[in-house]
Amino acid sequence: MFEIVFLGTSASAPSIQRGLPSQMVMHKEYRFLIDCGEGTQRQILQSGLGFKRLDKILITHSHLDHILGLAGLLSTFMRWEAIEKLEIWAGQPAIARIRDLLHGVVLRGASPPVKLELNVIEPGCLMEDETFQLTAFPVTHRGGGTFGFLFEEKPRRPFLAAKADALGVPPGPLRAQLVAGKPCMLPNGAAVSPDEVLGELAPGARLAFVGDCGRTDNILEYCRRADGLVIESTYLEVEAALAREFSHLTARQAASLAREAQVRRLFLTHLSRRYRDREVAEEARAVFPDTTVVKDFDRFSIAREK
Numbered sequence: 472m473f474e475i476v477f478l479g480t481s482a483s484a485p486s487i488q489r490g491l492p493s494q495m496v497m498h499k500e501y502r503f504l505i506d507c508g509e510g511t512q513r514q515i516l517q518s519g520l521g522f523k524r525l526d527k528i529l530i531t532h533s534h535l536d537h538i539l540g541l542a543g544l545l546s547t548f549m550r551w552e553a554i555e556k557l558e559i560w561a562g563q564p565a566i567a568r569i570r571d572l573l574h575g576v577v578l579r580g581a582s583p584p585v586k587l588e589l590n591v592i593e594p595g596c597l598m599e600d601e602t603f604q605l606t607a608f609p610v611t612h613r614g615g616g617t618f619g620f621l622f623e624e625k626p627r628r629p630f631l632a633a634k635a636d637a638l639g640v641p642p643g644p645l646r647a648q649l650v651a652g653k654p655c656m657l658p659n660g661a662a663v664s665p666d667e668v669l670g671e672l673a674p675g676a677r678l679a680f681v682g683d684c685g686r687t688d689n690i691l692e693y694c695r696r697a698d699g700l701v702i703e704s705t706y707l708e709v710e711a712a713l714a715r716e717f718s719h720l721t722a723r724q725a726a727s728l729a730r731e732a733q734v735r736r737l738f739l740t741h742l743s744r745r746y747r748d749r750e751v752a753e754e755a756r757a758v759f760p761d762t763t764v765v766k767d768f769d770r771f772s773i774a775r776e777k
């Protein structure tokens with residue numbers, strides 16, 4: 472299961488109701504901040520999430536509405552070291568701009584308050600452990616070097632507690648051994664194999680995150696059958712020409728992607744002040760009914776559909 476908290480849901484400039492783009496994705500002990508628009512640190516505090524374990528930041532692209540908050544965040548860390556290391560992941564153009572911002576403006580020759588890693592993203596796996604994988608995929612948007620992120624739980628075989636009970640496997644380390652795929656010996660000397668207590672291999676939850684985006688055909692495969700798809704919706708169809716010009720999507724285009732990719736739920740963000748939420752929702756839901764137009768501080772759990 473993944474949790475996502477929207478910290479800022481506005482496009483290009485903040486509004487009274489919406490901060491600039493940022494969201495936190497959480498899975499087990501991991502926390503990923505995706506994008507860090509101006510004002511993000513205050514949104515983090517207001518959301519109740521706090522700075523603890525905030526050591527991984529993924530940046531979708533180099534535009535200022537997605538990165539300016541990094542300066543404030545690092546400046547706060549200079550006074551109050553809540554963490555030991557900060558990893559920032561982004562495409563080459565964004566890393567160049569972030570380096571200027573952090574080293575040129577914030578630090579100006581001073582050494583960073585935390586171990587600061589600026590990592591250039593290449594498409595493919597960014598990190599994984601036994602149960603989870605994070606993949607970066609290329610997205611078309613003005614300026615280039617833009618990435619989307621796919622959070623996936625690896626497929627696993629569920630533990631069938633009733634079967635373990637029937638076989639007399641006591642709760643504790645023997646069950647853990649079976650879950651890990653190793654056979655075990657019961658206190659009475661009987662052997663139990665993992666196949667006896669594990670069900671069929673079942674896929675895990677998938678959350679696809681796409682920030683600013685000007686084209687959907689080339690990201691369809693990454694979004695396919697996601698349990699949750701988060702994507703921008705900067706324009707409505709009446710201004711489709713502007714959407715094209717600035718390499719953004721309309722609500723209808725985002726919803727068409729969700730339908731074609733057969734995702735379970737669609738979350739629209741990066742919303743412009745020029746429209747009402749209701750209009751955005753109506754346009755999208757006509758194509759993909761399970762659409763949510765998100766607000767700052769909305770929180771959702773993304774689990775695998777049973």
Ligand SMILES: [Zn+2]
Nearest residue numbers: 483534536683
């Ligand atoms: Zn943007």
Ligand SMILES: [Zn+2]
Nearest residue numbers: 532534612683
């Ligand atoms: Zn942009």
